[in-house]
Amino acid sequence: MYEDLLNHIEKYIRLNDAERQLLVSVMRYEKVPKKGFLLKSGKVCSSRFFVLSGCLRQYIIKENEVEQIIQFGLPGWWICDHHSFENNQPSEYCVQATEVSEVAILDAAIQEDLFSKIPSLERYFRLIFQRAYDASLTRIGLEYCMSGEERYHQFAKNFPDFVQRVPQYMLASFLGLTPEFISIIRAKKGK
Amino acid sequence: MYEDLLNHIEKYIRLNDAERQLLVSVMRYEKVPKKGFLLKSGKVCSSRFFVLSGCLRQYIIKENEVEQIIQFGLPGWWICDHHSFENNQPSEYCVQATEVSEVAILDAAIQEDLFSKIPSLERYFRLIFQRAYDASLTRIGLEYCMSGEERYHQFAKNFPDFVQRVPQYMLASFLGLTPEFISIIRAKKGK
Numbered sequence: 001m002y003e004d005l006l007n008h009i010e011k012y013i014r015l016n017d018a019e020r021q022l023l024v025s026v027m028r029y030e031k032v033p034k035k036g037f038l039l040k041s042g043k044v045c046s047s048r049f050f051v052l053s054g055c056l057r058q059y060i061i062k063e064n065e066v067e068q069i070i071q072f073g074l075p076g077w078w079i080c081d082h083h084s085f086e087n088n089q090p091s092e093y094c095v096q097a098t099e100v101s102e103v104a105i106l107d108a109a110i111q112e113d114l115f116s117k118i119p120s121l122e123r124y125f126r127l128i129f130q131r132a133y134d135a136s137l138t139r140i141g142l143e144y145c146m147s148g149e150e151r152y153h154q155f156a157k158n159f160p161d162f163v164q165r166v167p168q169y170m171l172a173s174f175l176g177l178t179p180e181f182i183s184i185i186r187a188k189k190g191k
Numbered sequence: 192m193y194e195d196l197l198n199h200i201e202k203y204i205r206l207n208d209a210e211r212q213l214l215v216s217v218m219r220y221e222k223v224p225k226k227g228f229l230l231k232s233g234k235v236c237s238s239r240f241f242v243l244s245g246c247l248r249q250y251i252i253k254e255n256e257v258e259q260i261i262q263f264g265l266p267g268w269w270i271c272d273h274h275s276f277e278n279n280q281p282s283e284y285c286v287q288a289t290e291v292s293e294v295a296i297l298d299a300a301i302q303e304d305l306f307s308k309i310p311s312l313e314r315y316f317r318l319i320f321q322r323a324y325d326a327s328l329t330r331i332g333l334e335y336c337m338s339g340e341e342r343y344h345q346f347a348k349n350f351p352d353f354v355q356r357v358p359q360y361m362l363a364s365f366l367g368l369t370p371e372f373i374s375i376i377r378a379k380k381g382k
Contacts, residue, residue: 122313129320136327
């Protein structure tokens with residue numbers, strides 16, 4: 001059930017059999033229906049979610065009630081509001097499945113005990129967050145350097161399947177564009 | 192010399208005397224003149240820089256030769272191109288001091304040995320990168336949710352000293368605005 005998670009971890013660190021067993025024994029599995037929520041704003045984010053299948057989106061609700069997608073979680077990606085998770089404070093984010101999804105859940109309540117038993121997990125998460133941080137800085141750079149149209153094409157080139165997979169309005173929200181703008185770009189390309 | 196660094200680390204993890212001494216013995220100190228470079232694009236980023244005093248900026252050069260600032264490094268902040276650092280690949284970024292600055296330098300060549308001798312540093316960097324990643328997601332959210340003017344005011348409110356400290360064109364680059372636009376906002380506020 002957690003094979004993809006173990007493989008992901010073992011790309012970064014080595015686990016022995018006892019550690020693998022311990023990890024599997026403390027993770028929780030959840031199958032989330034399409035549009036099902038793993039986190040709602042105002043609640044504490046008490047878990048980290050590793051996407052085994054499907055797709056999650058993390059978003060905030062703006063003053064005008066419009067949803068702003070901050071990131072998507074595809075298989076092999078961790079989603080969490082770290083600030084809320086580490087400080088036990090209400091989150092501003094929602095985490096929702098955009099399609100039927102399966103997640104492996106690491107609860108805040110057991111994290112410290114798990115890390116003390118498998119200290120190399122600190123290294124795993126250090127490397128994961130370092131990469132994610134790096135990617136978000138690259139994204140910030142691209143945001144300013146590229147036009148909306150260039151951003152769309154860059155994204156579509158990097159994630160061709162994904163562009164087909166999520167509704168256009170979600171992609172628009174993620175890229176800071178309007179759905180209408182994406183329609184125009186797609187129509188242009190189709191010509 | 193490294194007191195601020197040790198204090199920063201000990202906000203997150205405990206170090207014993209031997210660990211403190213080891214850390215201090217392997218860090219390098221550098222005083223960087225205003226406009227001095229710690230990294231130039233095309234070179235491998237072979238160090239992590241902890242800002243002891245002054246201010247660094249990390250930027251890319253866009254196709255039109257315009258500099259896009261990705262982030263500033265104020266005292267207590269680590270600056271590094273992690274991708275270049277971990278993979279020994281040429282960086283796309285430049286890191287330059289915006290004023291006379293002092294940095295504590297952790298070289299890639301000694302990192303693994305240091306982490307094996309002080310494993311809790313993995314935890315320290317895990318927490319640091321988790322926070323930085325979180326902050327960059329918040330920044331991405333603000334970018335889309337706020338107008339340029341709102342972004343400027345939010346930034347000026349959060350970092351009032353800083354707005355006075357760096358040249359207007361750098362602040363504009365960081366916020367994805369033009370220097371002229373910032374002039375207009377400031378003039379409005381002055382009225």
